[in-house]
Amino acid sequence: MAKERPSEGKAKTILISACLLGLPTRYDGKTKLSQRVIDYLQREDLLPIPVCPEQLAGMSTPREKTFFHSGTGQDVLAGSGKVVSASGQPMNEVFCRGAKLVLKIARLSDCHHALLKERSPSCGVHQIYLGEECVTGVGVTTALLINEGLEVISEEDL
Template identity: 40%
Template structure:
Protein backbone atom coordinates (compact mmCIF):
# COMPACT_ATOMS: atom_id res chain seq x y z
CA UNK A 1 0.00 0.00 0.00
CA UNK A 2 1.12 3.58 -0.61
CA UNK A 3 3.18 5.62 1.87
CA UNK A 4 1.58 8.38 3.93
CA UNK A 5 -1.84 8.37 5.55
CA UNK A 6 -4.59 6.23 4.10
CA UNK A 7 -8.30 6.88 3.89
CA UNK A 8 -10.40 4.24 5.63
CA UNK A 9 -14.14 3.60 5.59
CA UNK A 10 -15.34 5.26 8.79
CA UNK A 11 -17.55 2.26 9.61
CA UNK A 12 -14.40 0.11 9.80
CA UNK A 13 -12.99 2.57 12.35
CA UNK A 14 -16.05 2.10 14.56
CA UNK A 15 -18.14 5.07 13.44
CA UNK A 16 -21.83 4.04 13.28
CA UNK A 17 -22.35 5.62 9.85
CA UNK A 18 -23.61 2.71 7.74
CA UNK A 19 -27.08 3.03 6.24
CA UNK A 20 -28.54 1.21 9.27
CA UNK A 21 -26.58 3.37 11.75
CA UNK A 22 -24.20 0.56 12.63
CA UNK A 23 -20.44 0.19 12.34
CA UNK A 24 -18.27 -2.72 11.23
CA UNK A 25 -15.27 -2.05 13.48
CA UNK A 26 -12.06 -3.91 12.79
CA UNK A 27 -9.91 -4.72 15.85
CA UNK A 28 -6.83 -2.56 16.17
CA UNK A 29 -7.89 -0.02 13.57
CA UNK A 30 -8.73 2.77 16.02
CA UNK A 31 -5.12 2.90 17.22
CA UNK A 32 -4.01 3.63 13.64
CA UNK A 33 -6.66 6.35 13.34
CA UNK A 34 -5.51 7.94 16.63
CA UNK A 35 -1.89 7.79 15.44
CA UNK A 36 -2.83 9.70 12.28
CA UNK A 37 -2.07 6.84 9.90
CA UNK A 38 -5.71 6.43 8.84
CA UNK A 39 -8.26 9.12 7.96
CA UNK A 40 -11.86 7.89 8.45
CA UNK A 41 -14.34 8.92 5.74
CA UNK A 42 -17.95 8.05 5.02
CA UNK A 43 -18.67 9.18 1.45
CA UNK A 44 -22.43 8.88 1.86
CA UNK A 45 -22.53 11.12 4.92
CA UNK A 46 -19.99 13.52 3.39
CA UNK A 47 -22.41 13.75 0.46
CA UNK A 48 -25.18 14.89 2.81
CA UNK A 49 -27.14 11.68 3.35
CA UNK A 50 -28.52 11.10 6.87
CA UNK A 51 -27.85 8.25 9.24
CA UNK A 52 -29.78 6.04 9.35
CA UNK A 53 -30.87 6.14 5.72
CA UNK A 54 -32.50 3.70 3.30
CA UNK A 55 -30.09 1.21 1.75
CA UNK A 56 -29.00 2.18 -1.76
CA UNK A 57 -27.74 0.33 -4.82
CA UNK A 58 -26.20 1.21 -8.14
CA UNK A 59 -28.99 0.38 -10.59
CA UNK A 60 -26.86 -1.01 -13.41
CA UNK A 61 -23.12 -1.33 -13.88
CA UNK A 62 -20.84 0.01 -11.17
CA UNK A 63 -19.25 3.19 -9.89
CA UNK A 64 -17.55 3.86 -13.23
CA UNK A 65 -20.96 3.84 -14.96
CA UNK A 66 -22.26 6.32 -12.38
CA UNK A 67 -19.27 8.64 -12.89
CA UNK A 68 -19.86 8.50 -16.65
CA UNK A 69 -23.58 9.28 -16.29
CA UNK A 70 -24.62 5.84 -17.60
CA UNK A 71 -26.13 4.66 -14.30
CA UNK A 72 -27.73 5.99 -11.13
CA UNK A 73 -27.76 5.21 -7.42
CA UNK A 74 -31.26 4.62 -6.05
CA UNK A 75 -32.31 3.98 -2.46
CA UNK A 76 -34.77 1.36 -1.21
CA UNK A 77 -37.60 3.92 -1.42
CA UNK A 78 -36.91 4.53 -5.12
CA UNK A 79 -35.30 7.94 -4.51
CA UNK A 80 -32.42 8.87 -6.81
CA UNK A 81 -29.43 9.56 -4.55
CA UNK A 82 -26.81 9.77 -7.30
CA UNK A 83 -25.84 13.37 -6.56
CA UNK A 84 -25.11 12.81 -2.85
CA UNK A 85 -23.01 9.76 -3.81
CA UNK A 86 -21.06 11.84 -6.34
CA UNK A 87 -20.68 14.72 -3.88
CA UNK A 88 -19.36 12.34 -1.22
CA UNK A 89 -16.89 10.79 -3.65
CA UNK A 90 -15.60 14.25 -4.58
CA UNK A 91 -15.25 15.13 -0.88
CA UNK A 92 -13.18 11.98 -0.30
CA UNK A 93 -10.94 12.85 -3.25
CA UNK A 94 -10.43 16.35 -1.83
CA UNK A 95 -9.58 14.94 1.61
CA UNK A 96 -7.10 12.51 0.04
CA UNK A 97 -5.44 15.36 -1.86
CA UNK A 98 -5.38 17.70 1.12
CA UNK A 99 -3.73 15.16 3.42
CA UNK A 100 -1.56 13.42 0.84
CA UNK A 101 -3.34 10.07 1.11
CA UNK A 102 -2.23 7.80 -1.71
CA UNK A 103 -4.39 4.83 -0.76
CA UNK A 104 -7.61 3.73 0.90
CA UNK A 105 -8.93 0.73 2.82
CA UNK A 106 -12.63 0.50 2.04
CA UNK A 107 -15.61 -1.64 3.03
CA UNK A 108 -16.37 -4.27 0.42
CA UNK A 109 -19.91 -4.47 -0.97
CA UNK A 110 -20.80 -0.80 -0.46
CA UNK A 111 -22.22 1.26 -3.36
CA UNK A 112 -19.69 3.93 -2.37
CA UNK A 113 -16.68 1.96 -1.13
CA UNK A 114 -17.03 -1.47 -2.72
CA UNK A 115 -13.80 -2.78 -4.24
CA UNK A 116 -14.90 -5.60 -6.55
CA UNK A 117 -18.37 -6.62 -5.30
CA UNK A 118 -21.64 -4.74 -5.02
CA UNK A 119 -25.17 -5.55 -3.95
CA UNK A 120 -27.51 -5.10 -6.89
CA UNK A 121 -31.11 -6.25 -7.18
CA UNK A 122 -30.82 -8.73 -4.31
CA UNK A 123 -27.64 -10.36 -5.58
CA UNK A 124 -23.90 -9.81 -5.45
CA UNK A 125 -22.35 -8.54 -8.70
CA UNK A 126 -18.84 -7.65 -9.81
CA UNK A 127 -17.95 -3.97 -9.74
CA UNK A 128 -16.67 -1.14 -7.60
CA UNK A 129 -18.45 1.65 -5.76
CA UNK A 130 -18.67 5.30 -6.80
CA UNK A 131 -15.95 6.60 -4.47
CA UNK A 132 -13.62 3.72 -5.25
CA UNK A 133 -14.02 4.41 -8.99
CA UNK A 134 -13.28 8.13 -8.58
CA UNK A 135 -10.23 7.60 -6.37
CA UNK A 136 -8.82 5.00 -8.77
CA UNK A 137 -9.23 7.41 -11.68
CA UNK A 138 -7.04 9.85 -9.77
CA UNK A 139 -4.29 7.36 -9.03
CA UNK A 140 -5.29 6.52 -5.47
CA UNK A 141 -4.92 2.82 -4.71
CA UNK A 142 -7.99 1.28 -3.06
CA UNK A 143 -8.11 -2.13 -1.38
CA UNK A 144 -10.90 -3.93 0.49
CA UNK A 145 -10.64 -4.29 4.27
CA UNK A 146 -9.56 -7.94 4.10
CA UNK A 147 -6.46 -7.00 2.09
CA UNK A 148 -5.75 -3.65 3.73
CA UNK A 149 -5.88 -4.99 7.25
CA UNK A 150 -3.78 -8.04 6.42
CA UNK A 151 -0.96 -5.96 4.95
Protein backbone atom coordinates in the same frame (compact mmCIF):
# COMPACT_ATOMS: atom_id res chain seq x y z
CA MET B 1 12.07 29.03 7.77
CA ALA B 2 9.97 26.91 10.19
CA LYS B 3 11.99 24.28 12.00
CA GLU B 4 10.74 20.78 11.18
CA ARG B 5 10.02 18.48 14.13
CA PRO B 6 11.56 15.00 13.83
CA SER B 7 8.26 13.22 13.06
CA GLU B 8 6.56 16.08 11.22
CA GLY B 9 5.36 15.20 7.74
CA LYS B 10 6.60 11.63 8.05
CA ALA B 11 3.43 9.73 8.95
CA LYS B 12 1.98 7.94 5.95
CA THR B 13 -1.71 8.67 5.69
CA ILE B 14 -4.44 6.37 4.43
CA LEU B 15 -8.14 7.03 3.83
CA ILE B 16 -10.35 4.59 5.73
CA SER B 17 -14.08 3.97 5.54
CA ALA B 18 -15.18 5.46 8.85
CA CYS B 19 -17.45 2.51 9.70
CA LEU B 20 -14.43 0.16 9.69
CA LEU B 21 -12.92 2.20 12.52
CA GLY B 22 -16.01 1.82 14.67
CA LEU B 23 -17.80 5.05 13.80
CA PRO B 24 -21.59 4.58 13.48
CA THR B 25 -21.84 5.90 9.93
CA ARG B 26 -23.67 3.02 8.24
CA TYR B 27 -27.14 3.43 6.76
CA ASP B 28 -28.55 1.48 9.74
CA GLY B 29 -26.66 3.63 12.27
CA LYS B 30 -24.30 0.79 13.13
CA THR B 31 -20.57 0.31 12.64
CA LYS B 32 -18.47 -2.30 10.90
CA LEU B 33 -15.55 -2.13 13.29
CA SER B 34 -12.78 -4.35 11.99
CA GLN B 35 -10.02 -5.48 14.33
CA ARG B 36 -8.13 -6.64 11.25
CA VAL B 37 -8.10 -3.03 10.01
CA ILE B 38 -7.00 -1.65 13.40
CA ASP B 39 -4.20 -4.23 13.58
CA TYR B 40 -3.11 -3.39 10.02
CA LEU B 41 -2.92 0.34 10.76
CA GLN B 42 -0.81 -0.29 13.83
CA ARG B 43 1.42 -2.83 12.13
CA GLU B 44 2.08 -0.56 9.16
CA ASP B 45 2.30 2.60 11.31
CA LEU B 46 -0.30 4.39 9.18
CA LEU B 47 -2.22 7.52 10.10
CA PRO B 48 -5.91 6.83 9.32
CA ILE B 49 -8.06 9.55 7.78
CA PRO B 50 -11.66 8.42 8.40
CA VAL B 51 -14.19 9.29 5.71
CA CYS B 52 -17.81 8.42 5.03
CA PRO B 53 -18.76 9.63 1.56
CA GLU B 54 -22.47 9.26 2.21
CA GLN B 55 -22.39 11.40 5.35
CA LEU B 56 -20.07 13.91 3.67
CA ALA B 57 -22.63 14.22 0.89
CA GLY B 58 -25.22 15.27 3.46
CA MET B 59 -27.14 12.04 3.91
CA SER B 60 -28.58 11.46 7.36
CA THR B 61 -27.82 8.50 9.62
CA PRO B 62 -29.75 6.25 9.80
CA ARG B 63 -30.77 6.52 6.16
CA GLU B 64 -32.36 4.40 3.48
CA LYS B 65 -30.38 1.50 2.11
CA THR B 66 -28.99 2.11 -1.38
CA PHE B 67 -27.78 -0.16 -4.15
CA PHE B 68 -26.98 -0.18 -7.84
CA HIS B 69 -29.93 -0.34 -10.19
CA SER B 70 -27.58 -0.59 -13.18
CA GLY B 71 -23.85 -0.51 -13.85
CA THR B 72 -21.07 0.06 -11.32
CA GLY B 73 -19.37 3.06 -9.73
CA GLN B 74 -17.42 3.67 -12.92
CA ASP B 75 -20.66 3.75 -14.90
CA VAL B 76 -22.24 6.19 -12.44
CA LEU B 77 -19.27 8.54 -12.89
CA ALA B 78 -19.65 8.19 -16.65
CA GLY B 79 -23.36 8.99 -16.42
CA SER B 80 -24.67 5.60 -17.53
CA GLY B 81 -25.03 3.65 -14.27
CA LYS B 82 -27.61 4.27 -11.61
CA VAL B 83 -27.67 4.13 -7.80
CA VAL B 84 -31.08 4.18 -6.14
CA SER B 85 -32.46 4.14 -2.62
CA ALA B 86 -34.72 1.36 -1.37
CA SER B 87 -37.72 3.59 -2.11
CA GLY B 88 -36.51 4.15 -5.67
CA GLN B 89 -35.04 7.66 -5.31
CA PRO B 90 -32.18 8.42 -7.75
CA MET B 91 -28.95 8.82 -5.78
CA ASN B 92 -26.29 9.43 -8.44
CA GLU B 93 -25.87 13.12 -7.69
CA VAL B 94 -25.50 12.55 -3.94
CA PHE B 95 -23.04 9.69 -4.39
CA CYS B 96 -20.90 11.66 -6.85
CA ARG B 97 -20.84 14.61 -4.43
CA GLY B 98 -19.65 12.34 -1.62
CA ALA B 99 -16.97 10.84 -3.84
CA LYS B 100 -15.65 14.29 -4.80
CA LEU B 101 -15.49 15.36 -1.16
CA VAL B 102 -13.54 12.22 -0.24
CA LEU B 103 -11.12 12.99 -3.07
CA LYS B 104 -10.74 16.49 -1.72
CA ILE B 105 -9.88 15.09 1.73
CA ALA B 106 -7.38 12.72 0.10
CA ARG B 107 -5.63 15.68 -1.51
CA LEU B 108 -5.69 17.74 1.69
CA SER B 109 -4.23 14.90 3.74
CA ASP B 110 -1.75 13.68 1.12
CA CYS B 111 -3.38 10.24 0.90
CA HIS B 112 -2.33 7.99 -1.96
CA HIS B 113 -3.92 4.87 -0.49
CA ALA B 114 -7.38 4.00 0.70
CA LEU B 115 -8.86 1.05 2.61
CA LEU B 116 -12.60 0.94 2.02
CA LYS B 117 -15.57 -1.20 3.05
CA GLU B 118 -16.32 -4.03 0.68
CA ARG B 119 -19.74 -4.22 -1.08
CA SER B 120 -20.92 -0.70 -0.17
CA PRO B 121 -22.35 1.27 -3.13
CA SER B 122 -19.91 4.04 -2.22
CA CYS B 123 -16.94 2.13 -0.85
CA GLY B 124 -17.03 -1.33 -2.48
CA VAL B 125 -13.67 -2.34 -3.94
CA HIS B 126 -14.23 -5.73 -5.55
CA GLN B 127 -17.95 -6.29 -5.15
CA ILE B 128 -21.18 -4.29 -4.99
CA TYR B 129 -24.88 -5.03 -4.85
CA LEU B 130 -26.86 -4.83 -8.07
CA GLY B 131 -30.32 -4.97 -6.58
CA GLU B 132 -30.15 -7.96 -4.23
CA GLU B 133 -27.36 -9.65 -6.17
CA CYS B 134 -23.72 -9.39 -5.15
CA VAL B 135 -21.68 -8.76 -8.32
CA THR B 136 -18.16 -7.76 -9.33
CA GLY B 137 -17.70 -3.98 -9.40
CA VAL B 138 -16.60 -0.88 -7.52
CA GLY B 139 -18.53 1.71 -5.54
CA VAL B 140 -18.78 5.32 -6.70
CA THR B 141 -16.14 6.74 -4.34
CA THR B 142 -13.78 3.86 -5.05
CA ALA B 143 -14.14 4.44 -8.78
CA LEU B 144 -13.23 8.11 -8.48
CA LEU B 145 -10.25 7.44 -6.22
CA ILE B 146 -8.92 4.78 -8.61
CA ASN B 147 -9.40 7.12 -11.57
CA GLU B 148 -7.40 9.77 -9.70
CA GLY B 149 -4.49 7.41 -9.10
CA LEU B 150 -5.05 6.20 -5.55
CA GLU B 151 -4.41 2.59 -4.64
CA VAL B 152 -7.58 1.21 -3.09
CA ILE B 153 -7.95 -2.02 -1.12
CA SER B 154 -10.74 -3.40 1.05
CA GLU B 155 -10.70 -4.91 4.51
CA GLU B 156 -10.95 -8.30 2.85
CA ASP B 157 -7.58 -7.79 1.15
CA LEU B 158 -5.76 -7.67 4.50
